Amino acid sequence: MVYRETYQGAYQVMYLGDDPRQKSIREETLKVMLELSAPGGAAEGCFRRLQSVESFLEDITPTNHESLFHPKPLPKESLHPKAKSGYIFDTYTIDTTPYLNYLLARFLNAFSLGKPAQRPVDALIICAGLGARALGGVEDKAMHPVRGQRVLIHAPWIEKAAGLEESPGRDTYIIPRRNGNVVLGGTRDVDDWYPIVRPETTEDILARCLALCPELAPPEVRAKRAPTIDDLRPLIVEVGCGLRPARDGGLRLDVEWVTNKKDGRQVPMVFNYGHGSSGYESSWGSADVAVSLLENALAGKADN
Numbered sequence: 001m002v003y004r005e006t007y008q009g010a011y012q013v014m015y016l017g018d019d020p021r022q023k024s025i026r027e028e029t030l031k032v033m034l035e036l037s038a039p040g041g042a043a044e045g046c047f048r049r050l051q052s053v054e055s056f057l058e059d060i061t062p063t064n065h066e067s068l069f070h071p072k073p074l075p076k077e078s079l080h081p082k083a084k085s086g087y088i089f090d091t092y093t094i095d096t097t098p099y100l101n102y103l104l105a106r107f108l109n110a111f112s113l114g115k116p117a118q119r120p121v122d123a124l125i126i127c128a129g130l131g132a133r134a135l136g137g138v139e140d141k142a143m144h145p146v147r148g149q150r151v152l153i154h155a156p157w158i159e160k161a162a163g164l165e166e167s168p169g170r171d172t173y174i175i176p177r178r179n180g181n182v183v184l185g186g187t188r189d190v191d192d193w194y195p196i197v198r199p200e201t202t203e204d205i206l207a208r209c210l211a212l213c214p215e216l217a218p219p220e221v222r223a224k225r226a227p228t229i230d231d232l233r234p235l236i237v238e239v240g241c242g243l244r245p246a247r248d249g250g251l252r253l254d255v256e257w258v259t260n261k262k263d264g265r266q267v268p269m270v271f272n273y274g275h276g277s278s279g280y281e282s283s284w285g286s287a288d289v290a291v292s293l294l295e296n297a298l299a300g301k302a303d304n
């Protein structure tokens with residue numbers, strides 16, 4: 001099947017920050033993703049289960065929250081020269097286009113949607129991403145873009161994902177998908193709204209990724225000589241960029257009451273946006289919190 005692929009790497013890395021809400025949201029998400037992607041799982045065909053090798057600038061020790069990834073430390077002698085620690089762990093990557101279609105089909109099956117104009121509004125759920133900055137009634141100016149550019153190549157011989165923290169906030173990553181395409185990245189340009197590809201960034205990404213993983217070049221090339229980035233160019237499927245919906249202060253997951261101007265009724269408005277660079281890997285966990293907020297708000301209203 002031929003389809004246009006989205007810009008996200010869409011894989012789950014170990015969350016090594018210390019925000020307890022983030023830890024639990026990501027852990028819940030990982031559990032659901034492991035269920036969906038298991039052999040015979042409901043969306044198995046949208047995922048690839050694999051291992052990832054990640055290297056960090058700091059000496060990092062995973063906690064119990066990371067145990068589902070089964071992390072194993074890399075031996076000191078095989079660490080990248082820039083890294084103070086590194087782990088190989090089990091994870092998954094998502095073929096985002098079929099996965100988003102799977103989610104849409106599941107949503108449509110779960111609800112019988114009537115004509116919107118004929119139904120009274122009981123609640124509002126705001127999942128507008130970067131759009132929350134301009135959405136009337138929300139206008140959250142803490143929302144801002146973190147631009148990411150990536151190169152998609154076809155290299156079905158790549159079996160492991162890899163990531164290297166090059167400097168604080170700057171990562172190089174290699175993310176193989178089930179369909180044989182590999183996402184190469186990345187960039188993190190804070191407050192950069194530039195919507196199209198920068199050719200010099202493409203060169204930089206290819207150079208960094210090849211340095212991290214020379215196996216990206218076709219095996220027949222590597223059998224003869226050391227590869228260069230020119231060996232990657234024929235493999236390019238597409239180069240693209242996107243804007244991560246980041247928020248000063250982090251993810252917004254809360255509820256407010258608003259008055260419906262038509263009939264004066266109070267309705268709850270649940271916010272679930274500002275996922276930045278982790279919208280996939282925190283999706284199911286934050287949706288769970290949003291549903292609880294909604295149910296509690298509606299139950300509280302029924303009690304009044």
Ligand SMILES: Cc1cc2nc3c(=O)[nH]c(=O)nc-3n(C[C@H](O)[C@H](O)[C@H](O)COP(=O)(O)OP(=O)(O)OC[C@H]3O[C@@H](n4cnc5c(N)ncnc54)[C@H](O)[C@@H]3O)c2cc1C
Nearest residue numbers: 008009010011128129131148242275276277278279280281
């Ligand atoms: C290069 C790159 C790599 C990434 N890699 C990863 C990764 O490896 N793992 C990961 O978890 N995440 C990754 N992400 C981040 C991930 O894509 C986002 O966190 C995720 O898409 C956020 O989802 P969302 O639904 O909140 O927002 P969005 O995906 O931005 O969706 C918001 C939707 O709301 C709609 N909308 C906005 N305003 C309105 C309005 N007024 N009315 C109606 N609709 C509106 C928009 O059209 C859009 O469809 C990456 C992103 C980029 C750019």
